[in-house]
Amino acid sequence: MTLIDRRNFHLFQPLLYQVATGGLSPADIASPLRSIVKRQRNTCVLQAEVVDVDVASRRVALATGAVDYDTLIVATGATHHYFGNDGWARRAPGLKTIEDATKMRSGILRAFELAELCDDPTERQELLTFVIVGGGPTGVELAGAIAELAHQTLERDFRSFDPAAARILLVEGVDRVLPTFSEPLSAAGSRSLARLGVEVLTGTRVAGIDEHGVELLRGERRERVRARTVLWAAGVQASELAAVLARRASLSPDPSGRLVVERDCSLPGHPEILVLGDMARFDQDGRPLPGLAAVACQQGIYAGRLIRNRLRGRSTPGFRYRNRGTLAVIGRAAAVADLGPLRLTGYLGWLFWLFLHLMLLVGFENRVLVFVQWAFSYFTRNRGARLITE
Amino acid sequence: MTLIDRRNFHLFQPLLYQVATGGLSPADIASPLRSIVKRQRNTCVLQAEVVDVDVASRRVALATGAVDYDTLIVATGATHHYFGNDGWARRAPGLKTIEDATKMRSGILRAFELAELCDDPTERQELLTFVIVGGGPTGVELAGAIAELAHQTLERDFRSFDPAAARILLVEGVDRVLPTFSEPLSAAGSRSLARLGVEVLTGTRVAGIDEHGVELLRGERRERVRARTVLWAAGVQASELAAVLARRASLSPDPSGRLVVERDCSLPGHPEILVLGDMARFDQDGRPLPGLAAVACQQGIYAGRLIRNRLRGRSTPGFRYRNRGTLAVIGRAAAVADLGPLRLTGYLGWLFWLFLHLMLLVGFENRVLVFVQWAFSYFTRNRGARLITE
Numbered sequence: 146m147t148l149i150d151r152r153n154f155h156l157f158q159p160l161l162y163q164v165a166t167g168g169l170s171p172a173d174i175a176s177p178l179r180s181i182v183k184r185q186r187n188t189c190v191l192q193a194e195v196v197d198v199d200v201a202s203r204r205v206a207l208a209t210g211a212v213d214y215d216t217l218i219v220a221t222g223a224t225h226h227y228f229g230n231d232g233w234a235r236r237a238p239g240l241k242t243i244e245d246a247t248k249m250r251s252g253i254l255r256a257f258e259l260a261e262l263c264d265d266p267t268e269r270q271e272l273l274t275f276v277i278v279g280g281g282p283t284g285v286e287l288a289g290a291i292a293e294l295a296h297q298t299l300e301r302d303f304r305s306f307d308p309a310a311a312r313i314l315l316v317e318g319v320d321r322v323l324p325t326f327s328e329p330l331s332a333a334g335s336r337s338l339a340r341l342g343v344e345v346l347t348g349t350r351v352a353g354i355d356e357h358g359v360e361l362l363r364g365e366r367r368e369r370v371r372a373r374t375v376l377w378a379a380g381v382q383a384s385e386l387a388a389v390l391a392r393r394a395s396l397s398p399d400p401s402g403r404l405v406v407e408r409d410c411s412l413p414g415h416p417e418i419l420v421l422g423d424m425a426r427f428d429q430d431g432r433p434l435p436g437l438a439a440v441a442c443q444q445g446i447y448a449g450r451l452i453r454n455r456l457r458g459r460s461t462p463g464f465r466y467r468n469r470g471t472l473a474v475i476g477r478a479a480a481v482a483d484l485g486p487l488r489l490t491g492y493l494g495w496l497f498w499l500f501l502h503l504m505l506l507v508g509f510e511n512r513v514l515v516f517v518q519w520a521f522s523y524f525t526r527n528r529g530a531r532l533i534t535e
Numbered sequence: 536m537t538l539i540d541r542r543n544f545h546l547f548q549p550l551l552y553q554v555a556t557g558g559l560s561p562a563d564i565a566s567p568l569r570s571i572v573k574r575q576r577n578t579c580v581l582q583a584e585v586v587d588v589d590v591a592s593r594r595v596a597l598a599t600g601a602v603d604y605d606t607l608i609v610a611t612g613a614t615h616h617y618f619g620n621d622g623w624a625r626r627a628p629g630l631k632t633i634e635d636a637t638k639m640r641s642g643i644l645r646a647f648e649l650a651e652l653c654d655d656p657t658e659r660q661e662l663l664t665f666v667i668v669g670g671g672p673t674g675v676e677l678a679g680a681i682a683e684l685a686h687q688t689l690e691r692d693f694r695s696f697d698p699a700a701a702r703i704l705l706v707e708g709v710d711r712v713l714p715t716f717s718e719p720l721s722a723a724g725s726r727s728l729a730r731l732g733v734e735v736l737t738g739t740r741v742a743g744i745d746e747h748g749v750e751l752l753r754g755e756r757r758e759r760v761r762a763r764t765v766l767w768a769a770g771v772q773a774s775e776l777a778a779v780l781a782r783r784a785s786l787s788p789d790p791s792g793r794l795v796v797e798r799d800c801s802l803p804g805h806p807e808i809l810v811l812g813d814m815a816r817f818d819q820d821g822r823p824l825p826g827l828a829a830v831a832c833q834q835g836i837y838a839g840r841l842i843r844n845r846l847r848g849r850s851t852p853g854f855r856y857r858n859r860g861t862l863a864v865i866g867r868a869a870a871v872a873d874l875g876p877l878r879l880t881g882y883l884g885w886l887f888w889l890f891l892h893l894m895l896l897v898g899f900e901n902r903v904l905v906f907v908q909w910a911f912s913y914f915t916r917n918r919g920a921r922l923i924t925e
Binding site for chain 1: 542543544560561562563565566567569570573574576579580581582583599600633634637644645648651652689691692693694695898899900901903904907908911915917919920921922923924925
């Protein structure tokens with residue numbers, strides 16, 4: 146078995162926003178791949194980038210070298226999508242990698258540092274205005290964390306301005322935040338955000354982004370908001386490898402670049418190629434499954450079972466996603482959890498979120514480290530990993 | 536009171552080598568400056584770079600703006616020194632900043648990753664050879680940590696080679712490692728290094744460094760060692776600001792670029808400018824004080840007392856460094872401590888080292904986090920922060 150990844154670690158993306166806001170260190174939510182499969186002596190890890198797949202001769206081409214396969218599992222996820230406005234990428238970075246997170250952290254903290262050095266009130270307010278585009282779980286979590294950072298963690302840190310003056314705007318195109326959640330939960334999330342001081346702008350689209358702010362479109366009304374920091378949590382598209390595979394297997398990807406897969410997660414015409422997670426489009430009950438970690442995890446377990454059954458000459462029923470619930474955290478003691486019959490908000494939702502995310506982290510050491518940092522931050526409101534680095 | 540720093544955090548440099556070898560995260564050994572002085576309402580922190588000092592009009596020039604002073608304390612430390620071979624800087628990076636450490640960590644780990652992908656035995660051995668230049672505490676600590684990483688942490692991580700094949704060479708110009716320690720301790724250090732598998736080359740100088748290795752000079756004999764990773768722990772010189780100050784105050788720095796200071800740590804002719812730490816040359820008992828954190832700490836406390844006394848119109852006796860001991864750690868359960876009458880080696884020295892460094896860390900949270908990681912690494916020999924990042 147060969148595991149190929151261009152990075153040498155597994156990253157627990159759901160907590161990336163905490164790295165971006167100085168609450169956790171990158172290594173706390175990452176685990177070296179070699180550690181994870183250390184005891185599986187039949188597994189070889191290669192840190193390499195896949196540049197092509199020859200589906201006919203069953204060979205993966207790496208930047209240097211190639212690897213033959215009998216079965217290929219592709220799960221390279223998704224990246225940011227700027228809906229055709231690729232120029233926005235530089236102004237409004239997204240959050241998918243460790244480097245995205247440390248860069249975002251430096252950008253947010255530097256805005257406060259520059260505000261302390263700034264004499265001009267208009268420019269200072271521009272520095273202290275943060276716009277988050279996209280009201281899904283990532284956008285909500287980021288907005289909540291920045292509001293907590295500004296209004297609580299940094300409360301007594303500056304001398305020439307009051308961090309309470311920081312404005313955090315969350316921009317969402319449809320008429321409510323957390324649109325994939327039920328309406329009551331979405332409303333509860335909205336209230337929690339307001340309590341933290343986040344200004345929620347629903348029914349609002351971004352028409353432009355430049356170095357001094359964003360141009361917003363609310364119905365017919367155009368509005369300009371001066372903001373030095375704009376963060377992107379709006380769109381994702383399948384990673385580049387999906388396009389390569391589509392070309393090689395003569396398939397057309399869906400509008401988000403995802404590969405449409407069969408009931409057993411395989412590529413049409415290629416039962417030996419399984420595509421999982423954010424880069425796969427799997428329709429269930431007439432709708433595509435959402436791009437959630439839970440979907441990818443269940444597909445991973447399914448793929449393992451499928452391969453084992455095939456080796457034993459047994460058949461496997463098609464994949465079916467079981468929705469065990471969705472969660473979003475807004476801030477300290479505030480989260481929403483949609484667990485089917487059970488709906489949790491506020492403190493209870495938050496405790497559930499904490500517990501679940503601790504358990505989902507890979508490795509006991511990371512769990513302890515994250516727990517210690519959450520405990521400290523709960524009691525002191527401090528965020529210790531507030532480093533501005535290059 | 537105004538604290539000016541180009542970084543937004545205090546860095547505990549003595550543990551930087553643990554970040555460089557994947558044992559700790561950057562934030563574990565760094566504390567945001569604003570957190571540290573949060574409760575001192577009369578202290579203002581500016582994240583800015585000092586570009587000049589006008590000693591006549593008592594004004595510090597920043598990249599943008601300027602700050603007037605009555606008393607100026609300058610303590611900007613030291614940087615690497617390549618003894619005139621500035622071209623070596625790119626081939627043999629040093630370890631002074633967080634970025635140095637994460638880059639060194641990526642470089643070391645990437646060498647192992649490339650070795651796993653490599654088919655050519657000569658090239659693989661080149662990838663698995665690490666040369667550390669300089670046998671002082673930093674070089675010894677780095678060499679020990681890389682040896683532990685290769686021979687213990689990564690022991691079962693690779694399939695195409697045995698990490699035990701990794702060679703770690705420590706090159707020192709004089710005839711023993713840890714030359715500032717007593718001879719018995721230096722010998723104990725050397726034995727511990729050998730036990731970890733470090734090859735110690737004393738009486739050896741570096742004559743050249745290129746992308747495939749180093750050229751060593753042992754007496755008259757020239758020897759070439761093929762190594763992809765060369766790390767610099769040999770020379771330091773005072774930071775650039777020392778040269779600026781020397782020029783402005785018409786003084787000549789010493790050969791290491793340090794400013795020669797008076798008994799009260801002030802610049803000759805400028806009692807209102809105090810120079811502390813690695814950038815100051817303070818002669819005591821006919822010898823310059825070594826560039827140790829302990830010296831800088833004691834000078835910092837002295838400077839505070841001096842200023843308070845001056846404000847009260849009292850005089851202060853000259854500064855005197857009290858050597859409370861020096862320490863170097865070689866690896867797991869091995870350290871040497873020179874505490875005057877008391878000399879500790881092995882396990883006991885190591886426990887003392889652990890305790891002292893935990894206590895010296897700024898902030899209770901960082902102490903707990905470092906303790907947790909040390910405990911895990913002691914029992915599992917794992918190093919969780921093994922991330923290759925850009």
